Every structure is written in structure tokens, then in C-alpha cells.
Amino acid sequence: DADVTQTPRNRITKTGKRIMLECSQTKGHDRMYWYRQDPGLGLQLIYYSFDVKDINKGEISDGYSVSRQAQAKFSLSLESAIPNQTALYFCATSLTGYNEQFFGPGTRLTVL
Amino acid sequence: TQLLEQSPQFLSIQEGENLTVYCNSSSVFSSLQWYRQEPGEGPVLLVTVVTGGEVKKLKRLTFQFGDARKDSSLHITAAQPGDTGLYLCAVNSGGSNYKLTFGKGTLLTVNP
Numbered sequence: 001d002a003d004v005t006q007t008p009r010n011r012i013t014k015t016g017k018r019i020m021l022e023c024s025q026t027k028g029h030d031r032m033y034w035y036r037q038d039p040g041l042g043l044q045l046i047y048y049s050f051d052v053k054d055i056n057k058g059e060i061s062d063g064y065s066v067s068r069q070a071q072a073k074f075s076l077s078l079e080s081a082i083p084n085q086t087a088l089y090f091c092a093t094s095l096t097g098y099n100e101q102f103f104g105p106g107t108r109l110t111v112l
Numbered sequence: 113t114q115l116l117e118q119s120p121q122f123l124s125i126q127e128g129e130n131l132t133v134y135c136n137s138s139s140v141f142s143s144l145q146w147y148r149q150e151p152g153e154g155p156v157l158l159v160t161v162v163t164g165g166e167v168k169k170l171k172r173l174t175f176q177f178g179d180a181r182k183d184s185s186l187h188i189t190a191a192q193p194g195d196t197g198l199y200l201c202a203v204n205s206g207g208s209n210y211k212l213t214f215g216k217g218t219l220l221t222v223n224p
Contacts, residue, residue: 042216090154099145099204101212103154
């Protein structure tokens with residue numbers, strides 16, 4: 001089945017470390033997104049990309065960077081992780097012209 | 113100010129009961145989506161409503177879009193433990209960019 005996958009699923013790291021979260025999709029979608037989910041705060045958009053050369057900041061991009069290596073791959077980096085970046089991170093995809101987004105299973109990140 | 117207000121934030125009921133959750137805003141939207149997120153998974157689209165006053169049914173779930181297209185409700189009849197999850201509403205906040213903004217969600221627990 002066409003799918004959205006995220007690696008790793010769980011990660012524990014220390015303050016100041018560089019972390020990369022990876023997302024791959026086989027849906028053939030052109031648009032990809034990174035969200036952060038905290039209890040009681042819903043889903044907040046970090047970055048989004050409409051194609052390989054089009055990357056945009058979302059609501060909470062500070063402290064994060066992204067790379068769209070190919071249409072199917074979108075990575076999220078935390079250059080120097082801090083404890084308040086502890087959260088669930090979701091990657092999502094969509095097709096231009098359609099509102100529906102398809103989400104990956106998430107990465108649970110803990111920064112000590 | 114939150115674009116979308118969802119209520120209640122938490123709901124715990126017994127199997128077989130009926131329930132309604134709400135998604136409200138002061139803004140008018142061209143469409144609104146409902147997603148369900150089960151524990152340990154990413155959100156999955158349940159329905160998109162487009163027309164003011166529209167009612168859509170998905171088995172025991174009934175979705176309604178307000179006449180003024182500012183609010184929506186989700187009614188579940190005879191809830192089952194499998195309905196447990198976080199119910200999120202979302203709207204396109206980016207115009208032709210199809211960027212979604214999510215509400216904070218209603219966390220539903222259906223006890224056997």
C-alpha cells in the first residue's frame with residue numbers, strides 16, 4: 001500500500017544534540033508537511049514544502065530546519081535540541097488541489 | 113485567538129451512549145475536515161464538509177456543517193470502545209495553498 005513512513009518512531013536524546021527525523025512517502029504526493037503535537041495544543045505546523053524547491057516556514061519554525069531531498073523525502077532537523085522540543089512529531093503529505101492530508105505514524109522525541 | 117475552538121476538550125462515556133462534539137469559529141470557511149487520531153497513530157481523515165447545512169453520515173457518525181459555514185458538529189450514536197480517540201477538526205487557512213489549521217481536539221474515551 002502507498003504509505004507515509006517516519007523514522008525513528010521513538011528517540012531519546014540530550015540537550016544540545018543534533019537530531020534528524022526522516023519522512024518518506026510512496027503516495028506520489030507533491031506536498032509534504034512537518035507538525036508537532038503537544039498535549040492540549042493540537043497540531044502545530046513547523047514547515048511545509050509544495051515541491052522540492054519550495055519550502056516554507058510554518059507557525060513554529062524556530063529551532064528547526066528541513067530538507068526536501070526528493071519528492072518522496074522530507075527531513076526535519078533539530079540543530080541543538082532543547083527539552084521543550086520534547087513532543088510527538090508527524091509528517092504528512094497531500095496532493096496539490098486537495099485539502100486531505102495523509103499522516104505518518106509519528107516520532108516520539110524526548111530531549112533530556 | 114484560536115481559529116478553531118473544539119469542545120469539550122475531554123469526554124468519557126460508557127459504551128452505547130450517544131455524544132456530540134463541536135468545532136466553532138468566528139470565521140467562515142469554504143470547507144471543514146474531521147480527523148480521528150487513535151493512540152499511537154497519526155490522524156486519519158473521516159470526512160470533508162463543504163456546503164452550509166450539509167449533513168454527512170459515516171456509519172454511526174453524523175457530521176454537520178453549520179448554515180453559515182462557521183461551525184461543525186460530530187454526533188456519534190451508540191458509541192463503542194473502538195471510537196476512542198482524539199477527534200480533530202481542520203480548515204484550510206492558506207487559501208489556494210491548502211494549508212490546514214487544526215483545532216486542539218476532543219479526546220473521547222468510550223468505556224466498555
